[in-house]
Amino acid sequence: MRVLVAMSGGVDSAVAAARAVEAGHDVTGVHLALSRHRAVIREGSRGCCTIEDAMDARRAADKLGIPFYVWDFSERFAETVVADFLDEYANGRTPNPCMRCNEQIKFAAVLERALALGFDAVATGHYASVVIADDGSRELHRAADALKDQSYVLGVLTAEQLAHAIFPLGATASKALVRAEADARGLMVANKPDSYDICFIPDGDTRGYLADRNGAEPGVILDADGAVVGTHEGAMAFTVGQRKGLQLGVPAPDGRPRYVLDIRPKDNTVVVGPREALAVTELAGGRFTWVGTPPVPERGSAATESKGTWFDCEVQVRAHADSVAATAAVIDGELVIRPTEPIEGVAPGQTAVLYAGTRVLGQCTVDRTVSAVPSTVSA
Numbered sequence: 001m002r003v004l005v006a007m008s009g010g011v012d013s014a015v016a017a018a019r020a021v022e023a024g025h026d027v028t029g030v031h032l033a034l035s036r037h038r039a040v041i042r043e044g045s046r047g048c049c050t051i052e053d054a055m056d057a058r059r060a061a062d063k064l065g066i067p068f069y070v071w072d073f074s075e076r077f078a079e080t081v082v083a084d085f086l087d088e089y090a091n092g093r094t095p096n097p098c099m100r101c102n103e104q105i106k107f108a109a110v111l112e113r114a115l116a117l118g119f120d121a122v123a124t125g126h127y128a129s130v131v132i133a134d135d136g137s138r139e140l141h142r143a144a145d146a147l148k149d150q151s152y153v154l155g156v157l158t159a160e161q162l163a164h165a166i167f168p169l170g171a172t173a174s175k176a177l178v179r180a181e182a183d184a185r186g187l188m189v190a191n192k193p194d195s196y197d198i199c200f201i202p203d204g205d206t207r208g209y210l211a212d213r214n215g216a217e218p219g220v221i222l223d224a225d226g227a228v229v230g231t232h233e234g235a236m237a238f239t240v241g242q243r244k245g246l247q248l249g250v251p252a253p254d255g256r257p258r259y260v261l262d263i264r265p266k267d268n269t270v271v272v273g274p275r276e277a278l279a280v281t282e283l284a285g286g287r288f289t290w291v292g293t294p295p296v297p298e299r300g301s302a303a304t305e306s307k308g309t310w311f312d313c314e315v316q317v318r319a320h321a322d323s324v325a326a327t328a329a330v331i332d333g334e335l336v337i338r339p340t341e342p343i344e345g346v347a348p349g350q351t352a353v354l355y356a357g358t359r360v361l362g363q364c365t366v367d368r369t370v371s372a373v374p375s376t377v378s379a
Contacts, residue, residue, distance in 0.1 A: 003025040003166060004027075011178060013125035014057070028068070059188055059189075102156055103156040107157055122164060128151040129141045140154060151353075152320075158291070207237040211237070216237070223250075223273060239260065242259065280345075288330075291362050315337050335362075349366065
C-alpha cells in the first residue's frame with residue numbers, strides 16, 4: 001500500500017513513518033509548510049511547522065530511506081484555519097484551531113492531493129486507533145495511552161477520510177515507549193520537546209496576536225445583574241471560564257472569585273459571575289459530522305421528544321478533559337447534547353465530541369449553550 005506520512009518534525013510522526021516502513025508499505029514523507037514566515041525558529045515547546053521542524057523531518061526521512069517533500073499549504077492554512085480563528089474571536093467565540101487544521105488541511109487538502117497522486121492512505125503521529133467493526137466498517141477509537149489520547153482532535157474526520165487514515169501509534173502504551181523506539185532507531189528527534197502552543201502564535205501571546213489583527217476597543221465588565229464592575233481593553237481577549245486577569249474594581253458581595261460567563265462583541269461587554277453560573281445543562285451546534293456510521297440508539301434507551309431520537313453517549317468539550325455521560329439527538333438541523341450532570345465553562349466556538357465507550361461517534365461546533373443559572377443581563 002502506498003502511504004503518505006505527514007511528518008511534522010517531531011518524534012511521534014517520525015516513529016509513525018518508521019512503523020509504516022516496517023509494515024511493508026511504500027512510504028513517502030511530507031512536511032506541511034503552513035507558516036508564511038518560514039524564518040521562524042522553534043523555541044523549546046513553542047510553535048511548530050518552522051524551518052527547524054522541516055529540517056528535522058527531512059533528517060528522519062533520510063534515516064528511514066524514504067522520499068521526502070515539503071508541501072506549501074500556507075495560503076490555504078491562512079484562508080481557513082487562521083481566518084476562522086480570527087473571525088470566531090471577533091464574534092465572541094472560542095475556536096479550536098487544531099480541529100480546523102485537521103478538518104481543512106491534514107485530512108482534507110493533504111488527503112485530497114495524496115489520493116490524486118495515487119496514494120492509498122495518509123498516516124500521522126496522532127495517538128488514536130482505527131478499529132474494524134463486525135460489519136467491516138471503520139471506527140475511530142481512543143488510543144491505548146489515555147494521557148496522550150488525541151481522538152478528540154480527530155473527531156472532525158468523516159467516514160470517507162477515516163477510510164484512508166492510518167494511526168500507527170494508537171496501540172502504544174506510553175509516549176516514553178515512542179521516545180525509546182526513536183532512540184533505538186537512531187532518530188535525532190527522540191528527545192525533542194512536544195509543541196503545545198498554537199503553531200501560528202509561537203510566542204504564546206494570543207491576546208497580543210488578536211489585538212494586532214482584529215483590533216481592541218476598551219469596554220465595560222458587567223456582573224450577572226448588569227452592574228459595571230470593571231473595564232477591559234478588548235473583549236475578544238477573554239474566554240468563558242476565565243478567572244485570572246480580570247482586574248475587577250468592585251469585589252463580589254460574597255468575596256468569592258468571579259469568572260467570565262459571556263462575551264458580547266456587539267456592545268463590547270464581558271459578563272462575569274460566580275463559578276456555579278458556568279454550569280451548562282445543554283449545548284448544541286448546527287455544524288456537526290459523524291465519524292463512520294452514525295450512532296443508532298440502543299433499544300430501550302432512546303426517548304423520543306417532539307422531534308429527534310435521543311441516544312446515550314459521553315461528551316468531551318476539551319482536548320484533555322474527562323468525558324461525561326450525556327444524551328444527544330439531531331433536532332431541527334442541530335446536534336443537541338444534554339449532559340446528565342451540568343458541565344462547566346463551555347463556550348460557543350468550542351468543539352463537543354461524542355463517544356460511545358472508546359469509540360468516537362462525531363462532533364459539533366458549539367453554537368449555543370443553556371446555563372443552569374441564566375444571567376439576568378440581556379444580550
